[in-house]
Amino acid sequence: MITISIILLGGLGLAFAVILAIVSKIFFVEEDSRKVAVVGLLPGANCGACGFGGCESFSQAIIEGNTQVNKCAALDLEATKKIGIIMGQEVNAVEPKVAVIMCAGGRDCSDRFEYRGVETCYAVNLVFGGHKTCSYGCIGFGDCVRVCPFDAIKYVKGDVPVIDIDKCTGCGLCVKVCPKNIIKLIPEKYSVHIRCASFDKGALVRQICKTGCISCGACVRICPVKDVVMENNLARTKYDKCINCGLCMEKCPVNTIEQLLEPVGK
Amino acid sequence: MIDNTMNPFLIFISACLINNILLIKFLGLCSFFGLSSSIKNSVGMSLAVIFVTIMATVVSWIIFHLVLVPLNLVFLRTATFILTIATLVQIEEMFIKKYLPPLYKAMGIYLPLITTNCAILAVAFLNIDYNLNLLNSIAHGFGVGVGYTLAIILFAGLRERLMTAPIPKALQGYPVAFFLASLMSLAFLGFKGLFGL
CATH class of the missing domain: 1.10.15.40 (Electron transport complex subunit B, putative Fe-S cluster)
Structure with missing residues (x-):
């Protein structure tokens, strides 16, 4: 019984393989x-x-x-x-960009209620704008992690995801999926980022988040190339003349500013 | 219930309307949802399905009744049928790529997916379960193919209209399509009793 079965299936397979090989020759299509x-x-x-x-x-x-x-x-x-x-033509390459999450809150940012529901940022955001006290910051449920086709974003639930800048290609899918719009595509040559997106007043930010921008303006004053501006209670790099000197990062009293040179926690 | 005493026309009607493979038997639903976003795509897919069902019916009937039954190897039918259908789809894919490139482009990933489309495997199995002869099997296979075509084209037409309908965000896309499919399924239940079947 077993022998016949093997012979039959093997024989059928062989016969079909031969037929397919012949047919593929007949119907061969030359691709460019x-x-x-x-x-x-x-x-x-x-x-x-x-x-x-x-x-x-x-x-x-x-x-x-x-x-x-x-x-x-x-x-x-x-x-x-x-x-x-x-x-056979000249192609202008795009300036390589990487995605940067403009929030460093994660566990340093307090919760205002406990969320028990569908575990996606999109769903959490529908409930009063998320369970984080800061209404601007990262929710931390990893929609960007799941959407990334290059496996460049890693996270632990509750933390801000970490983007592996070696793997990130700047395709921008995470930018589109983030319900808080805090992921930005930044030219790869800039490595110092002000990782906060809160437009709240400094005093309020200090209460709810340990690493949020308190709009003290130290970075604006220290910047040698005047590339940092203060707008709506938030320091912002214009990514225009920045020379990655890192002086603002050293000066920042709450460590909002970080230099992302290589993936953290690798 | 379909059996060998019915004439081919009745078997055809039964397979096409009363036991519609998509809306009554709920088989082959992946392509039903995947390829019904426009009528153009669904027509292409339907033609491919009709062709493959008839071919698969003939070849699987021959293999089952002339090879597996005499050798007492009926238990091998699943493996052999899958092998047969996969080969047929491969041949069809090459044929379409050569002679109908626009159709090939439109069908994209779904053409290889016919390989694992349960509707087609189901036809091969049902032919055996109903104990049909070759002519009736072909009628049955053709009926299933036409039933598939009917359902998917109607569905695609409705889905094209859904594009402009004001649908709540939570239901946009596939969720509302599932509602639509279930309503269509209810409508097809109305064919029960046609011709006393």
């Missing part, structure tokens, strides 16, 4: 070799940030000249140049 090459160079995460269905349809559009290579935010400079060579 440029497309195959371009698909190989693209990240292959199908994140959709370019506006196409996936890397394959994006490469098809590149070949047909319907789009720009630099629509792909996840492409590094080298691959961009290679695609340019394949297409």
Whole structure:
């Protein structure tokens, strides 16, 4: 019985394999070799940030000249140049960007009620804007972690997620998904960030969050290139002339300002 | 219930309307929701399903009755049917890629998914359960394919209208589509009793 079964299934498999091999020769379709090459160079995460269905349809559009290579935010400079060579045209690379979460609160930011419900930031945000006392800050349920196609965001529930800047490609999916809009795409060359998004007055921030910006203005005064401004009770880097000197970071009394050089906790 | 004493036309009607594979038997629902966002896509998918069901019916009937039954290996039917259907879908995919590139593009990922579409495997099994002969099996397979087409095109047409309807945010997209599908299923229950079936 077993022998016959094995022979039968094996035989059927072999017969079908032969048929498929023959049919694939008959119905062979020659694909554009440029497309195959371009698909190989693209990240292959199908994140959709370019506006196409996936890397394959994006490469098809590149070949047909319907789009720009630099629509792909996840492409590094080298691959961009290679695609340019394949297409025989000069391609301007996009300035590489990484996502930065403009909040460092997490456990340092107090809760105003206990939330027991669907564990996504989106759902929590629907309940009076979230359970955090600070209505601007990170909720910490990790919607950005789940949406990231490059596995670049890690978190422990309740903490602010940590973005691995080596893996982050700047596709911007987390930016779109964050219900608090506190994730920003920042050019990769800037590493010092004021990680707070609260427009509350300094005294209030001091009560509810240990690392929130208390709008003391020390960073604005110390900045040698005048790249930090104080707007609506919140210090903000303009990311224009910043030289990553880190003086503001040393001066900040509540450690809101951080230098994110490499992934923390790796 | 379908059996071998019925004529092929009745079997066809029964498979198409009264025992509609999508709305009464609830099989093959993944493509029912995945490909019903526009009528154009659903037409392409339906054609592919009709083709594959008929082919799968014929080949699986031959394999079952001429190979598995004489060899007393009926228990192998699941494995052999899956193998058969997978091969058929592969061939069909190559064919469409060669001769109908726009259709190939439109169907994208769903074409390989026919491989694991339970509607098609169900046809092969039901033919055996109902103990149908080859002609009746083909009628049954064709009926299931047409029933699939009918349901998915009606559904796609309704979903196209849903695009412009004011739907609460929590129900947008698939949730409201599920409501719609259940209402359509209730409507199809009305076919019960047609031709005394």
